[in-house]
Amino acid sequence: MALKGLDIFKLTPKTNCKECGSPTCMAFAMKVAQGAVDITKCPHMSDDALATLSEATAPPMKTIKAGTGDAEYTLGGETVLFRHEKTYVSKSRYAVSVSCCEENMDAKLEAAKTVDYDRIGERMHVEMLYLDYCGGCTPEGYAEFVKKAAESGKTLVLNCTNVDVAKAALDVCKDSKPILDGADASNYEAMSKLATEAGVVLGVRGADIIV
Ligand code: SF4
Known part of the structure; x- marks a missing residue:
């Protein structure tokens, strides 16, 4: 099931370091939820968060x-x-x-x-x-x-x-x-x-x- 922006935000490091190109972790999470950015653009995600998000944001169409x-x-x-x-x-x-x-x-x-x-x-x-x-x-x-x-x-x-x-x-x-x-x-x-x-x-x- 697709995750909402807020769900994705909860899994981000919340440091607002901007390394992903977004001004805040919240802005990044919103873009990921829309499918505009890949989750891997954040270099600081934990392995557990990446595993959870990769599965949840995978395209439903093979x-x-x-x-x-x-x-x-x-x-x-x-x-x-x-x-x-x-x-x-x-x-x-x-x-x-x-x-x-x-x-x-x-x-x-x-x-x-x-x-x-x-x-x-x-x-x-x-x-x-x-x-x-x-x-x-x-x-x-x-x-x-x-x-x-x-x-x-x-x-x-x-x-x-x-x-x-x-x-x-x-x-x-x-x-x-x-x-x-x-x-x-x-x-x-x-x-x-x-x-x-x-x-x-x-x-x-x-x-x-x-x-
Ligand atoms: S790179 Fe990761 S930690 Fe930094 S602002 Fe983007 S989402 Fe947040």
Whole structure:
């Protein structure tokens, strides 16, 4: 549970030495409570206080990594759900959704490679592909689609709740560290085992990413 500024203040040395950059220990505690400053900026915290505060101020959202090389992205680790509440710690990524049975699937995958431009000094390009399983394709059919998408070099997110289909897809792309977005109440044990064996992150419907 998040600590309030006053709770954090009680754990500070209360010497107002200003070494943390704040004029008082109280001001520092308020900033820590807002997530604006890390608790380690105070060099005089006791180990016990640090242990208590590190646990209490840890982000409720787990930080994950997906993709490899230049396409490796860090996601999550946030203390808020909406960007207007506070600047996100990890940058939001741009993904395009494509379905394995989409009529213009090939054209869409090709188009995703061409979106690449500069916007006020920031490179804007498709960073991830969200690959929908239609529910009707065979495991081999979906795996073939995933293999084709993987050739783009973009980070993949497999939107698939069918364990057999997900396994076939991971067999062809697990080395690129995709996200397997496919666990729900009916399949989470099998999906968790699959994701652990493949060494990839597992997305859970209606909950945080947990593996
Ligand atoms: S460095 Fe620590 S003791 Fe000094 S003012 Fe900041 S919080 Fe207080």
